Amino acid sequence: MMKDPRAPEALSWSVFTQGIWRDNPVFVMLLGLCPALAVSNTASNALAMGLATTFVLLCSGVLVSLLRKVIPKQVRIASYIIVIATFVTIVDYAIQAISLELYKALGAFIQLIVVNCIILGRAEAYASKNHVINAFVNALGMGVGFTFAMLCLGVVREVLGSGTLFGVSLFGPDFQPWAVFVLPPGGFFILAFWLFLFAVLKKRKQVRMAGRQPKSETEKEVARAT
């Protein structure tokens, strides 16, 4: 049976966990890869970027959901972009106020959260069609999922590329860091490893589910992502 796409979804646990695992923005939906590759060179940058994105996701999700009945659909994308840009600017000022070091490390990628497709995607696909509480919970899940993915990349890259974790030296002064991992190519390598891991996990799950469900999970996921 076809579900009405505009019908609000009931609040359930999966609204939250969707973004963390099943539809993880980076590892499953492959969204927001630009910041994910660029600022995951150390664990603390990754964490900060993840938290900043989560904040923008939450605030814009809530506001878009609150305004969903007011915004005419002809100007919805423009409205979402204004809302998102507002919160990104707020994060930008907040990070400058918290630590200039961090601001220097994240560089242009804070401003570029504006065009992060996870956020616009959530506003368009979820927040604009659902109750504000659902939108909040879903955005929180997506934010946690994104932060988790950022940390997966950041921790591995920092440990291999600098021999440190959150700035704490792990292997002593004799460790020769594998500098390529903190450089852009390292981001692609590590992302490929994680995607491989996720693909294997998904495949195994599909094999297990095959007997019970005739319809393949992948088809549904492809439909959701596109």
Place this chain on the structure above:
Amino acid sequence: MSRNPGTASPTPPRSMALIGTLGGIAMMSGLLVATTFQLTRERILQNRREALERAVFKVLPEATGRRSFFLNEEGLQALPDDALGQASLYAGYDDSGALTGVAIEGSARGYQDVVKVLYGYSLERECITGMTVLQSSETPGLGDRVETDPAFQANFECLDARLNPESTALVHEIVTVKHGKKTDSWQIDAISGATVTSTAVGRALQQSASEILPLLHRYEAALYENTAEERTSP
């Protein structure tokens, strides 16, 4: 799909409604941004001041106090303490009020973007005594080592920046040479793997030193005036 008005979807809202919605959202956005700006402004300025302050005392390790100065063709003027951003140089003094050195900014294009450095200069020894990076977006792990690499920092223990007898130009231009090729005290030994950034640091120092140092020597008397008062401690 048919464009026939008979079968079209409900009539689109009037333009005024669209303009009103966008205008309303934009106003709300402006209000939020302005509020945040006001709330964080003090804190951000404070952070910037502290970062610059730290940099000044890093390149002038013997100093316990500093004053800001504005330098141009007409002379050297002392600036009030809160004018940290407009200053062209910072003079460091020790406890007894004696001048220990001057911190000067320089910048040059690096690998990704402009590299802004602050260096300490000793008038007495006529050499550059320290260098720190104020702003850069160089490659982490390679270019950003100009700040942390001890061998590279050793270039700035006393980098020759002597002026000619007429005090119009440097006797030797400051140049960056390939790693391991340094032979003279006015050369900077580049970091292997970060030659572009090392060269940028060298160019920043050369440009800034050849422009500022002749002027500084002409007006240096102002640095020694009423040093006891209006100094700030770290």
